[in-house]
Amino acid sequence: MESVDIDTSATNRRAIKQQQFQQQSRSKIRQQKLKVTFIGYLVVLVFLALVQFIGVGFFTKGFLLSRNVLPNVSECTTNDFNTCMAPARFDKAILLVIDALRFDFAIPIADSNEYYHNNFPILHQLAQDDHGVLLKFIADPPTTTLQRLKGLTTGSLPTFIDAGSNFDGDAIDEDNWLLQLHKNNKSIAFMGDDTWYALFNHYINPALNFPYDSLNVWDLHTVDNGVIEHLYPLLHKDNSSQWDLLVGHFLGVDHVGHRYGPRHFSMKEKLNQMNEVIANVVKSLDDKTLLVVIGDHGMDSTGNHGGDSPDELESTLFMYAKNNKFFKKDSSHYNTTEQGKHYRAVNQIDLVSTMSLLLGLPIPFNNLGFPIDEAFENQMELSVASYKTLQQIQGFRNSTPNLSPEINKQYHQIISNYTNNSHDLYTLVDSAKTYQSRSLEECKGLWATFDLKMIGVGITILLLALTFILTYARSIPAVRVSTMSFEFIGSVIAMSLLGLVLSLSVSLVLKPADFNLKKCLALGASLGIIVGFWAPIMDRFSINWLVHQLIDFFVYNFNSWSFLGLVYVVAHCLIFASNSYVVWEDKMVSFFLMTFGVACIFNIAINFELPRSQKILGLSHAITFTSLTRLVSTINLCREEQRPYCQATFTTSWWSIVLLHLCSYLLPTIIKSFYKLSDSYHSAAPLWVGTGLKFLMFMNAVYWTLEYVSNSEYFLSTSFVLSSPLIKSLKLAIARIVLFITLVLANFSWSKGPLCVKLELSDAVQEDSAESEDSDGPSKTATILGYGNVYGSSYFLLVLNFTVAIMLVSKPLGAISINMLIVQILSLLELYHIMDIRRNLISPLIFGLLGYQHFFSTGHQATLAAIQWDVGFMTTETITFPFTHLNIVLNTFGPFLIICLSVPLITLWRLAPSSKPITILSQIVTNVTTLITYQLFTGVSSLIFAAHFRRHLMVWKIFAPRFMLSGLLIITINIFVIVVTLWFGTGRVVTQVNRIFGK
Structure with a gap:
């Protein structure tokens, strides 16, 4: 505890007033200078962020290419050749899509007690005779619904970038068999997943169109019940003349997987419901109607999908007709009870x-698939179907440049064999399949072509941004002062405008083929910013002087901790050179942090200059940090490539709910103890920590308790449980209240609230009797409690505001992980103070590593399947911008946001009011930009190695998702640091303390 004595005796009042007036004048000047400097820092960081965004954009544009769609639409008669089968085998068709129907859900599995096995037997039963056929249906990645529907209707393959449009589907702009139905005046009825409405609304009969919101994965029944409500009446013979294609898309199985995983009892209920639906539909079929039941993809062991694991790719195809037989070449393949073997x-x-072909329609122009053997009655009919498909595929190839002429020669040979009947039907069909397979593989290779120019430009811009941020983050003081002048900012703005003008001129005059107007402007702006940054520095300082000063700066500031920090940066960047290390990145990060914790214990133990009390306190903090780091590393969600060497522990169970309630008491108590170490638990602190934090964390625990109860088989089997609608309403209310308080009300109150200090008055001892006689009354001594941590104690309350919101949208074990993150941060801050390394390079780097560790321990991985989409509906019942999106962002990037917000505490914690606020601000910016530099280093490394391994077998499974995570982190961290950490948080604390305690 530190104190400030204020002499309030009557004899000194006039002098005090004069001093106060002078201090106020100096304070106003200092505040004005602080404000200008602060704005300068923000401007520089905004320009730096723009350069990074442009670099990421160029790389993404070159790496994730979209496929060019041919606008052609097939006709039955093309070049004097009829590509349609006549007469059609079926007059009508019913297509039922059971979303995420994994293949083993539909076949008998012996000796299995899983909820997802043996509860949907009807497909296998109906496939035992020649009127039904059951096949394994292999999806093409990415296994997201919109992309699968595109493939199922156009016959083409989406590229990887199309996965990003899964939640923003546009109408399909290429030939598809629903369009062909519409062209032939056929009526299409639809009910279910509204993705169909987005893609095919122009072709669906408006009177028979019943879409339902598809992305609320917490709603298991609304879509399915809606499909059933409209499906059964349309199947009635009195209404069957209204449609020629009836489409029903059920979502319950998929939503059970996303919300609970396949092992939940709700999966059994859903599969039983689907079994009953299929039985009723079969009873309603007439002789000329084909029933097709499909899954669009599968799901992994966690219930998610989007990747290319076997469980995600293997779905189900079932075809049935009452009066038509299917062509089963080997019936033994369909009678086994083994799991799809x-x-x-x-x-x-x-x-x-x-x-x-079955419906007598032209095959869509862009189709790359081959007719399914079993769908036709005999080998002759299959050979005709194969012949017509060959014609269609070759027509597509003739309109597509850069395809191999060798395959075209093979086509002409096969057509000659068909015409001359020179081979038996089996040989002809096999040769046609070979042609189609080779053509498909060639097209896959063509669409996987990368734009190396865009990739190179993106990496170059990011490397230039690295020179920018590296110089700015850890620069020598003379350069930092230079870059804060308005001359420097003016140079950046001027060169940016010049770059825009020049790029516009180049675009309009030269019209480069690879760079449209937007690309030229982006490139010109980024290069202009970089040149504008370096021009005044090079003009003011010679290169030799800069090099020598930089060497001296690093030599003077370099020690073993700095060396360890550099080792961490290099090692983390090199991780991306190996797919195995990328897969095990979570364990690598935990190892780095454990090493640092052990190093701290060793350093404090052998530091004999530390007072005994400080050594004991330092060892306790180091042991706490190391122990929590080890404990956090046990919480993980295994990605597919880690099995069987990884055991997933990220699950919701009764004990995690109990721990969540326990944490609502423990964490406020622990934070209170840290505040009392610096005697800062005063004024706003008890309200925020003792009351607000404890109450809001308890509300979070209640929310997840209700969620657990509403999903528990045990509780649902009893009559004691509250009604489901009531629980749902309570959860919505709690989530909305907590997020409103933490993100709006608490932040507003914090910005206007007091510091965590207290003025304590006490009687002073009178030593001079004469002086005592002249005074008006007894002298007082004022002690400012919390003076030694006035910055940090106040700023940390802002961290808690966002932390509680992130805890809410994190699942129970994720919230427990966030609790441990807060204690780790506080322990680190105390360690930095005791070990005097707060200005060292390693300090912000360890914070950055903590962000990665808790990203993994909150149930995330660098895969599409690990995104926890279900939390988007904690505060809304439907997709509502921005609330649904905010929940997902907080859930996914929450640990990084907490770290970004906490980095200024490296400077502010245990810091008394200073007469040099600009110096404090400079140190904060140094740590913040060091964190950005670290993230940029790892991001650029992941981009470079993703480009290097673009032909690697695991590129789309490992390297591409990891580079996308890096790109999103670069964008998210820069925006959050500028808007929240610096503009809203740091600016307010430093300004307020300077205004109150300015000297």
Whole structure:
């Protein structure tokens, strides 16, 4: 505790007033200078962020290419050749899509007690005779619904970037068999997942169109019940003349997987419901109607999908007709009870040519699939279907440049064999399949072509940004002062405008083929910012002087801790050179942090200059940090590549709920103890920590308790439980209240609230009797409690505001991990103070590593399947911008946001009011930009190695998702640091303390 004595005797009042007036004048000047400096820092960081965003954009544009769609639409008669089968085998079709129907859900599995096995037997039962067929249906990655529907209707393959449009579907702009139905005046009825409405609304009969919101994965029944409500009446013979294609898309199975995983009892209920639906539909079929039941993709062991693991790719295809038989070449393949071991697999795109031919339609122009053998009655009919498909595929190839002429020669040979009947039907069909397979693989390779120019430009811009941020973050003082002048900011703005003008001129005059207007402007702006940054520095300082000063600066500031920090940066960057290390990045990060913790214990133990009390306190903090780091590393969500060497522990269970309630008491108590170490638990602190934090964390625990109860088989089987609508309403109310308080009300109150200090008055001892006689009354001594941590104690309350919001949208074990993160941060701050390394390079780097560790321990991985979409509906029942999106962002990037917000505490913690606020601000910016530099180093490394391994077998499974995570982190961290950490947080604390305690 530090104190300030204020002499309030009557004899000194006039002098005090004069001093106060002078201090106020100096304070105003200092505040004005602080404000100007602060704005300068923000401007520089905004320009730096723009350069990084442009670099990421160029790289993404070159790496994630979209496929060019041919606008052609097929006709039955093309070049004097009829590509339609006549007469059609079926007059009508019913297509039922059971979203995420994994293949083992639909076949008998012996000796299995899993909820997802043996509860949907009807497909296998109906496939035992020649009127039904059950096949393994192989999806093409990415296994997201919108992309699968594109493949199932057009016969083409989406590229990886199309996964990003899964939640923003536009109408399909290429030929598809629903368009062909519409062209032939056929009526299409639809009910279910509204993705169909987005894609095919122009073709669906408006009177028979019943879309339902598809992305609320917490709602298991609304869509399915809506489909059933409209499906059964349309199947009635009195209404069957209203439609020619009836589409129903059920979502319950998929939503159970996303919300609970496949092992939940709700999966059994959903599969039983689907079994009953199929039984009723079969009873309503007439002789000329084809029933097709499909899954668009599967799901992994956690219930998610989006990647390319076998469980995600293997879905189900079932076809049934009452009066038509299917062509089963080997019936033994369809009678086994083993888990798909002997079931024939077909590609999902094969459904397109199959449905088109069975319904007498032209095969869509862009189709790359081959007719499914079993869909036709005999070998002769299959050979005709194969012949027509060959014509369609070759037509597509003739309109597509850069395809191999060798495959075209093979086509002409096969057509000659068909015409001359020179081979038996089996040989002809096999040769046609070979041609289609080779053509498909060639097209895959063509669409996987990368734009190396865009990739190179993106990496170059990011490397230039690295020179910018590296110089700025850890620069020598003379350069930092230079870059804060308005001359420097003016140079950046001027060169940026010049770059825009020059790039506009180049775009309009030269019209480069690879760079449109937007690309030229982006490139010109980024290069202008970089030149504008370096021009005044090079003009003011010579290169030799800068090099020598930089060497001296690093030599003077370099020690073993700095060396360890550099080792961490280099090691983390090199992780991306190996797919195995990328897969195990979570363990690597934990190892780095454990090493640092052990190093701290060793350093404090051998430091004999530390007072005994400080050594004991330092060892306790180091042991606490190391122990929590080890404990956090045990919370993990295994990615597919880590099995069987990883055991997933990220699950919701009764004990995690109990721990959540326990933490609502423990964490405020622990934070209170840290505040009392610096005697800062005063004024705003008890309200925020003792009351607000404890209450809001308890509300979070209540929310997840209600969620657990509403999903528990045990509680649902009892009559004691509250009604489901009431629980749902309570959860919505709690989530909305907590987020409103933490993100709006608490932050507003914090910005206007007091510091965590207290003025304590006490009687002073009178030593001079004469002086005592002249005074008006007894002298007082004022002690300012919390003076020694006035910055940090106040700023940390802002960290708590966002932390509680992030805890709410994190699942129970994730919230427990966030609790431990807060204690780790406080322990680190005390360690930095005791070990006097707060200005060292390693300090912000350890914070950055903590962000990664808790990203993994909150149930995330660098995969699409690990995104926890379900938390988006904690505060809304439907997709509502920005609330749904805010929940997902807080859940996914929450640990990084907490770290970004906490980095200024490296400077502010245990810091008394200073007469040099600009110096404090400079140190904060140094730590913040060091964190950005670290993230940029790892991000650029992941981008470089993703480009290097672009032909690697695991590029789309490992390297591409990791580079996308890096790109999103670069964008998110820069925006949050500028807007929240500096502009809203640091600016307010430093300004307020300077205004009150300015000297």
